[in-house]
Amino acid sequence: MGKVFRPSNRESSILSRIESGKEQARRIAISTVREDPARFAGPIAMKLVEAHLVETTSKNALEEQILNSLETLSHADEFDIDYQVAPYRNLVQHPNIISLYLTAFVIEKLINHKSVVDIFGSDTDIYSCIHRQVSKLLE
Numbered sequence: 001m002g003k004v005f006r007p008s009n010r011e012s013s014i015l016s017r018i019e020s021g022k023e024q025a026r027r028i029a030i031s032t033v034r035e036d037p038a039r040f041a042g043p044i045a046m047k048l049v050e051a052h053l054v055e056t057t058s059k060n061a062l063e064e065q066i067l068n069s070l071e072t073l074s075h076a077d078e079f080d081i082d083y084q085v086a087p088y089r090n091l092v093q094h095p096n097i098i099s100l101y102l103t104a105f106v107i108e109k110l111i112n113h114k115s116v117v118d119i120f121g122s123d124t125d126i127y128s129c130i131h132r133q134v135s136k137l138l139e
Helices: 009-035 037-050 059-075 078-088 097-108 123-138
Strands: 054-056 116-119
Touching (some): 009 037, 009 059, 009 097, 009 123, 037 054, 037 097, 037 123, 059 097, 078 097
16 A cells, blocks of 8 residues: 655645745746836847747837737736646746746747748747846846
């Protein structure tokens, strides 16, 4: 018969602190984007084009689409965010919710936009490009 794992109070409190820390980081990141999503959209769009991950006919249209996605993220509830990022949750070990959400947006929705010619690179390449810009702007 298998052994039943029952965490002690100390283990439970440590696990609770870890989870609450993750949730707090997530809330802070989303509230930072909510304050000024345009500050994030420009550098991310520019870096995606410079890294040759997104080929587009209009950088301004790309920036506008990313801005719209960030505004949607800032007003979405937890379920909608989790649903959007679910296929990419295991892309990296400790993902940033904003980077993950934008990666899912680029891969799933942006590819169908009329100004986007093609999207190149792996999911990890796209995530790392977006995450570098997001992490700079969140500091």
